[in-house]
Amino acid sequence: NCGTWFLGRLQTERDVARVLDGLEGAASAAGNALDRSEIGTLLAGLRSRVFLMNNAHEEGHLLFHTRWAMSYLRGPLTRKQIKLLSPSAPEASGDAPKPAKSAVPTSKSSRPVVPAGIEEVFFSSEPGTYRPYLAADVTLHYLRASHGLDSWEKHVILAPLEEEAPWASAELLDRGDVDFSDDAPGVAEFVAPPAGSVGTARFRSYGKQIRTHLYQARPMSLWRCKSLKLQSKPGESKSEFASRVQLAAREERDAGVEKLRARFAKRIQSMEERRRRAEARVDREKSQYEQQKLQTGISMGATVLGAIFGRGGFGRATTAARGAGRVAREREDVQRAEEELRDIEEAIQALEIEVEEEARAYLAEREDKAAELEEVVVRPRKSDIAVMGLKLAWKPD
Known part of the structure; x- marks a missing residue:
């Protein structure tokens, strides 16, 4: 009824809330304002033997400490013993100063009181x-x-x-x-x-x-590259893993290109062998053609001389005619050999183009796959x- 509250440590937050509601109601009835947040902080942080005094008719509040004391009752005292324990005190004058309050008011800048058990x-x-x-x-x-x-x-x-x-x-x-x-x-x-x-x-x-x-x-973020079957290592950053993936992809591409070239190597080798034989045949046919032209020229010269001097002209003319026919056949053989050589060279060139196209397609495919990094999220257990x-x-x- 007097509006003065003495509050010690409260066990639960619900108790603190109920007390705050009561204090707020008493302060409102007395026409005073109550800082609910500040009072709540103080109540939550009260330690042992620390009490909060709040008067609804006065502004502000006080914290005060108590100490342990032991009461020793001797038993019934006589009047003389009471006088010995209570000596006469001088009368207090009206101008005597009032005793100072033992509590020290707190401020928002002071260190808050922390409940027991909180480090x-x-x-x-x-x-x-x-x-x-x-x-x-x-x-x-x-x-x-x-x-x-x-x-x-x-x-x-x-x-x-x-x-x-x-x-x-x-x-x-x-x-x-x-x-x-x-x-x-x-x-x-x-x-x-x-x-x-x-x-x-x-x-x-x-x-x-x-x-x-x-x-x-x-x-924790890890990374993997499915196409290369690679996973990042613990502590390896994305950039470090990407560099390792690029190196592995380059090595795999080089190995794939070598494997591709090896697959075409036998065909290329066979075509090269055919070209060598065709070149040899062209050389042989040209040589035979030149020899036949020379022999035919000699026969024709002998025929002309025989006709002039009148000895064996008909026989030599027949021989010269046969030689001219052989020259024509040799020239045709040279042309066929050269055509065969050109066909072989065109086939070799087409095969080389095929190898290069397949190599480019393979490299483009590997380049796209190597660039795909997938994040693997690992949460702590x-x-x-x-x-x-x-x-x-x-x-x-």
Whole structure:
């Protein structure tokens, strides 16, 4: 009825909410305003033997501490013994100063009181403005037998506690890059975390949320090339794997071209052998043709001389006529041999063009296939995600 509340540690968030509703109603009835967020933060952070006093008829509130005391009752006391225990006190004058209040009012820049069981650490001991973060040691296990992947990773997750969804801005740090201290800075301002965000039950909930976040948002990307039957290795970047794929594709293309040329090699060799025989025949036919022309020329000269001098002219004329016929046949043989040689050379040229076209088609096909890299997403195993040492970390701006 007097509007004065003495509040100690509350066990659940529901208790805190009910008390805040009561305080807000009492303050409204008295015509005063109540900072629900600030009172909620103080109630959630009350430690043992720390109490909050709030008077609905006055502005502000006080925190005060108590200590353990033991009461020893001696038994009934006589009047003389009571006088010994209570010596006469001088009368208080009207101008005597009022005793100072033992509680120290808090401010928004003071370090918030953290509930028991919540560990606090600090990124620095230097003066400044410190903001609340959630920090924890996490272990992730990535497993994919087809890629030879069996990797355990250990990090520190750091998420700002000022946001409604801290995991959207969470980052993973290497453990060696994080150096926490248990000692608070001597002079600093602190940004209070949201009301009800720091508590044993909430921290247990944070642990579950971290596991879900790590499973969904921290996959490992591997790569594979189906056409070459290649997979990236653990720790190999996409660019490194692409370079390895290009090298393997080039080696495979070279081997394929050699195999293609080997397939045509026997046909080309056979055609080359035919060309050599055709060239030899052309040379032979030309030689016979030249010899026959020479003999026929000699016979015709002898025939002319015989006709002039009148001895054996008819017989020599007949021989010369037969020689002219043989010259004509030899010339035809030369022409046939040259035509056969041209046909063989054209066939060889066509075969070479066929080889080049098939080689180009093969290279184009391999080029397209080699460029196809497929991403393989590997998420950490849910059962192996470990979150340890969740704590409230203060980080300076």
